[in-house]
Amino acid sequence: MMKGIITLILLCHAATAVKYFLELDDLLWSGSPNVPEYAVTGTVEGVLVFYIDIMDKTAKVTHDWIRELIKEHTEQWEALQEECLDYRHVLKHDTDSFNQDSGQTEGAPVIQKIHGCEWDNETNEVNGYVRYGNNGEDFILFDLDTTTWITLDAQAVAIKKEWDADEARNVDWKHYLTTECVMWLKIFLTYGKSYLTRKDLPSVSLLQRTPSSPVTCHATGFYPESAMIFWRRDGEEIHEGVDLGNILPNHDGSFQMSVDLEVPSISPEDWRRYDCVFQLSGVQNDIVTELKKEAIKTNFRKKDTLSVVSIAVIATMAVVIVIIAAALGSIAIKKKNDRDILERSSTPPSDTISL
Template sequence: MIKVITLLLLLQNAASGEKYYLESNRFLRPGVPNFPEYAVMIVLQGFLATYYDENVMHVKQDWMKEYVKENTKEWESSVQACLAYKDLLRDQTKNFNTQSNQSEGKEIIQQIFGCDWDEETNNTFGYIKFGNNGEDFMTLDTKTWTWIAANPKAEVIAEEWNANKAFYEIAKYSLQNKCLPLLKVFLRYGKSFLSRKVLPSVFLLQKSPSSPVTCHATGFFPNKAMMFWRKDGEEIHEGVEHGDLLPNDDGSFQMSVHLEVLAIPPEDWGRYECAFELSGMKNDVITKLDQDSIRSNNPKTEGLFMTISIAVIATMGCVIVIIIVALSFTAFKKRNVTNISDTDRSSTPSSETASL
């Protein structure tokens, strides 16, 4: 489950220039089989930094491990505070189920507690969102410090929370005095990881001779990249289909772009190329459309197999002919030897005749 959540988080922005964000995702899910009742995920720029519940803790990134090692007491105190928040979260959301027609204690609550920081302008922005059973439920407008119902089922609760100043005063204090300072601390440890540039490995793939040729790039970072087909140096759109940007397990990304090649004469293939551009890198990765470079499930190996098969069959045929000739010659020789022996026996007097 953690792996699935991590992949979903990676689909968000990776390193976004001078703007950064930190999120604390808290899940309250009583009664869900094979899941802890309460869990917390800390996310920096879409990358899962750590996950923990009341039984386990996973520190995912190397920079996060370094932070924990150098700030052990502060980190342990923060974790205990987050785990203790379970009771408050349960109490705050106890009426969510009455508005969503769920049995009491069976709702799944998600709270997203986050903040943004623009390093260049020093502008900050905080937000708190609640989800209920997979649906957006309620958000905090930090400009007016009022709760907004994101779902008609939350309107009554939003009115109740707006009438109680304690709900947004606590939220305001936490955003300004906890989230933003922690974001800046995490950036000191993780910024080099977020700002790295990694070019991809690029492959040409084709399922069959009639299929489109896929230009596939994988292992690049960040996700601010473009890939397209060009003809004579100019980007083309006809016969081109773009695939989705997808995350890899190691935090890098992959993407593909497909080109229909059936209508392209073989002599014109050299005019086409796949171009990959990574934000912040001057040089593009260029891959020429070349039949010999294509990896396929049904490529020239099929012809090679046929050639080898024909050669093997021909060789076996020759061997069989030689064996047949040899056997025939052997049989003929035996037959001649037999005939000669019979002739000799008929021309040579028997012992009885000789004695007479």
């Protein structure tokens, strides 16, 4: 059963480039006829690597190094696809348990399971996890050390008792996470090493919506995910008036992130004291961008100037139209006296995902 849970996702986490992750994310949902009931996604460093659902039944891959792996491990890959699809039966069983024990009686639940293993290629240390979610909320987590389950939701207590009692299943989970999962992780590292260890520097820009808005230091196109971005004043990192955003994936497998600086309180002569710093793990030189008005990209000036002119013109025209209409109306009334040419008409006017 555990073989059916493999989805190949590598995440080179963190400042320690010797730790690698393989992770699976599969989803079960029967709430819409236009969405596959069951799907599995695989990512590498946050990049979509393959996707498979119950309708197509054939994994779609996005990188040449995955295709090379498939050529040399065709039988294993085909077996993997079948096992991934077959696992939906286990998730359906879990769905029944979740419904029964969590008290949910209406609507189609969304069941998500994420599992993964970690391997340190220097210490050979192995770790792993299994986490279930119910309707977007963390529900229950497998503890590899004790081979028992930890409740993440009060409604998961009954399920914990049931799953803790299934010792054979828990032993299977531990074996999979520490043996089979790590085996696949090492295979993927072999084929994807050049991709996973590359260092791509980003383009960094200063952005601002309006003169009173924060200045955003935006870095995009960097790889891997382990990076930092921050504002400095006189060479020292600052936190006051700074808002750091999350690291987000780009469609091409790279990443982006940004950090805002509140500038209205900064005097113009002090702008030269500030700069934005981007640091990428494994790269010695930082990317430093000075805070300069001429370096800021914005469409405010052009857009707002046009807007102000337009508003002024429209306002002037409106006043003129009102005056003309009033004058014409007065003349018409005087000329036509009490005729019904000013009667009101009663006829009304006619009348763009993911995995």
